Amino acid sequence: MLTTESETTLDLTWVRSQFPSLAQTIDGNPAVFFDGPGGTQVPLRVIEAIAGYLQSHNANTNGAYHTSRNTDRLIAGARAAMADFFNCDADEVVFGPNMTTLTFAMSRAIGRELKAGDEILLTHLDHDANISPWQALEERGIVIRFANINEDDCTLDMEDLARKISARTKLIAVGYASNAVGTTNDVKEIVGLAHRNGVLAYIDAVHYAPHGPIDVRTLDCDFLVCSTYKFYGPHMGVLYGKREHLNRLQPYKVRANTNAIPNCWEWGTLNHECIAGIAACVEYLADLGRTANPVASNRRTALLSAYDVIQQHERALAKAMLNGLLSIPGLKLYGISDPARLDQRCPTFAVRIAGHTPLELATKLGDRGFFTWDGNYYALNLTERLDVEKDGGFLRIGLAHYNTPEEVTRFISALREITW
Numbered sequence: 001m002l003t004t005e006s007e008t009t010l011d012l013t014w015v016r017s018q019f020p021s022l023a024q025t026i027d028g029n030p031a032v033f034f035d036g037p038g039g040t041q042v043p044l045r046v047i048e049a050i051a052g053y054l055q056s057h058n059a060n061t062n063g064a065y066h067t068s069r070n071t072d073r074l075i076a077g078a079r080a081a082m083a084d085f086f087n088c089d090a091d092e093v094v095f096g097p098n099m100t101t102l103t104f105a106m107s108r109a110i111g112r113e114l115k116a117g118d119e120i121l122l123t124h125l126d127h128d129a130n131i132s133p134w135q136a137l138e139e140r141g142i143v144i145r146f147a148n149i150n151e152d153d154c155t156l157d158m159e160d161l162a163r164k165i166s167a168r169t170k171l172i173a174v175g176y177a178s179n180a181v182g183t184t185n186d187v188k189e190i191v192g193l194a195h196r197n198g199v200l201a202y203i204d205a206v207h208y209a210p211h212g213p214i215d216v217r218t219l220d221c222d223f224l225v226c227s228t229y230k231f232y233g234p235h236m237g238v239l240y241g242k243r244e245h246l247n248r249l250q251p252y253k254v255r256a257n258t259n260a261i262p263n264c265w266e267w268g269t270l271n272h273e274c275i276a277g278i279a280a281c282v283e284y285l286a287d288l289g290r291t292a293n294p295v296a297s298n299r300r301t302a303l304l305s306a307y308d309v310i311q312q313h314e315r316a317l318a319k320a321m322l323n324g325l326l327s328i329p330g331l332k333l334y335g336i337s338d339p340a341r342l343d344q345r346c347p348t349f350a351v352r353i354a355g356h357t358p359l360e361l362a363t364k365l366g367d368r369g370f371f372t373w374d375g376n377y378y379a380l381n382l383t384e385r386l387d388v389e390k391d392g393g394f395l396r397i398g399l400a401h402y403n404t405p406e407e408v409t410r411f412i413s414a415l416r417e418i419t420w
């Protein structure tokens with residue numbers, strides 16, 4: 001049985017004890033990792049799994065000897081772990097170097113099925129990794145269209161999105177959540193809209209994955225892609241593809257590679273040590289779920305329990321961060337600011353402060369041990385659409401479940417001092 005949010009809370013002491021890097025100091029100040037959207041920290045078990053693989057199992061796949069067989073078993077185990085993470089079958093899980101590379105691979109394969117004049121619908125809210133791979137198909141005569149945003153709260157303009165679906169639309173590519181302003185899109189609604197119009201749905205879940213549970217069966221999306229380094233794992237990408245699409249589409253690959261899914265989508269030798277780290281990272285999340293719900297009957301249920309407590313904790317942090325940010329003179333927040341709408345956003349905040357560039361703020365914060373980002377973080381369409389690209393983009397403060405209320409309080413004091 002699943003616990004509800006009101007019954008359990010995140011065990012923050014246990015969580016922080018899992019991440020050795022959180023103990024670092026910068027010139028005597030505790031390091032505060034508000035850079036999760038660019039890549040989260042990793043638990044010790046992920047580090048040990050990577051080192052342990054290299055120490056004891058390092059081999060290529062499909063060999064008739066011990067370490068190679070162990071490598072095959074380890075990859076199968078990691079695939080099963082990611083299948084629980086996505087709620088799909090293991091043969092629908094494809095490993096790759098990162099989300100961008102996987103998306104270029106899928107866009108080229110999908111492009112083989114398209115004709116000049118066919119349309120692909122993208123959004124201004126998306127990371128460029130879910131834009132440029134589709135725009136590359138313009139050289140084949142594919143027409144790219146963009147759904148607009150509501151500028152006041154940086155949500156998708158769903159009416160505009162629906163209006164821009166035509167009889168020629170073949171695919172909608174959309175983010176689950178914005179890596180710049182934190183908006184969580186109504187992906188289920190978008191997939192439904194796509195399918196009612198006979199259109200494929202490709203979901204970039206990179207920014208959403210550390211913050212909320214993914215269920216590709218309930219979403220019914222055709223493709224969904226993540227980067228494991230954004231949810232406590234090593235630098236790799238993982239794609240879910242519906243079996244029928246993975247079987248039908250023709251990958252660009254070498255002849256010697258199998259034609260069987262999912263391996264026909266995995267080219268060359270994979271990063272086996274990182275795949276060992278991925279299995280450990282899913283186990284970390286499942287263990288977090290078990291601390292909250294000791295009776296979780298299987299890994300999927302434990303993962304859902306983990307996200308229950310992650311969301312509960314992150315929403316409390318987000319509320320405190322929003323209150324603090326909005327109290328700073330001259331600060332403009334881009335995105336949802338209403339504390340009653342925290343279920344529609346991730347705890348990722350994009351701000352600008354009058355009289356200070358984002359780079360200047362990030363540098364001064366960094367000197368005090370607060371790790372934030374400045375710029376566009378490749379959400380280039382959005383910074384251009386909001387006309388902040390020429391002025392250095394935004395300062396981005398990205399929270400993760402290992403952050404604490406005290407860190408938020410200290411951050412707001414530091415920002416106030418810097419901008420005084």
Ligand SMILES: Cc1ncc(COP(=O)(O)O)c(C=O)c1O
Pocket residue numbers: 037038097098099100101127129130175177178179204205206207226227236237377378
């Ligand atoms: C929302 C989003 N999509 C895609 C990417 C690209 O991911 P990768 O670095 O794995 O290619 C990022 C990375 O920042 C991201 O935040």
